[in-house]
Amino acid sequence: MTTSFEALLPGTERALLHRVAVAQAEGRAPSFVGAVVRDGALVWSGSRSCVDGHAPDADTQYRIGSITKVFTAVLVMRLRDEGLLDLDDPLERHLKDTGVGEVTIAQLLAHSGGLAAETPGQWWERSSAALRPELSDVLGESPSLQTPGRRFHYSNPGYTLLGSLVEAVRGVGWEEALRREILDPLGMDRTTLDPVAPRAGGFAVHPWADVMMAEPSEDLGLMAPAGQLWSTAADLARFAAFLAAGDDRVLSAASVAEMRAPASPAGEGDWEGSYGLGLQLLRRDGRTLVGHTGSLPGFVACLWVSVDDGLAGIALANATSGPAPAVVAADLVRIVAEAEPRFPEPWRPLPADEVDADLLALTGPWYWGTYAYGLRLGPERSLVMEPLRGPGRRASFRVLPEGGWVGLNGYYAGETLRAVRRPDGSVSHLDLGSFVFTREPYEPGDAVPGGVSEDGWRGL
Known part of the structure; x- marks a missing residue:
């Protein structure tokens, strides 16, 4: 099935279907669905099944496990x-008597709150929610294992707390908030708490024999905000478009971008990936992927978005283990990005009202000591500074209403850039968080901290 205003090339589609076929065969999955989103639209989906003549499509429901956490984070x-609320608020300011101390909402979103990975007692994914009727049953007597804020430690109970936080602050159930605030606005009517046909059955495949067994499908109760949802490739395509660009009916582009930024210290050996505010982050094939993996007995799933490529890959399978949806979803993105690279936007001059003589006078080369930088004018009176030769710190700056610019990324994030003027109004130098940038390297008479040697530049 392919739906798009601009279909993929036949060779690209064959490569995508081949990747899904290999994943289903080598992963020994009863069925496997893959899908690709390009520039906000579902452009391809394909599937393979162990049943001849019958295969799922982009409207078939699979359980998506911890991809559910992204929805909870959006709420x-x-x-x-x-x-x-504020993300730096302690959870207990809004949700009393949890026993998690000063753990903040941001730390729970980023899995850096130091909470246990799982609930006490029976494996919650394969046991009745009736065993955990209260938060105390989810958290146990000692919910904290580590000092909050020190490191990433994935916590399913942490997202139960966040779901309960949504209910406490919003005054409605997590499911009602989810439907009203995310699913309905995005048109995700095939994403549900309980399965709705057509849907795949969940199976365990024997590790040493080609036989399989049906897996139970439990209602997770209080743990629902951590992993309850069922969805389809088509619905997840709509969600992928939202994660790439935001949607003011749900969450602004700026807030979604905030979710995509690293927010948790990496654990040992985890340097290829990180975690944002409810989103997993991965560096693979030279690109940054954001999204989430998911698994529950009988199902594995993954959604990856490459914002820079305008692409997303989706992988869904109905096997407890074996398929590698995180690898496949990343490969689907890579296949399209390499076969059909994104066209850049046409170059266009800036609008006339965004350019004036004073701004243009700031552009060009500047020197921090002997490091050479170029300052370039961007849209909406923004600035970009980048090294002209050798190593250096690149940064973008947004104009401030009160004057000057604030750094948006890298070393200078949050730092203020100002043009310091002489009494006659000409620019003496740039001040960037106390660093002085001059038009010439160590020019006598310039505002160089510590002054300039009277001997000037000389040879050996």
């Missing part, structure tokens, strides 16, 4: 944007 970010 929390909406509360923040409405001013109902």
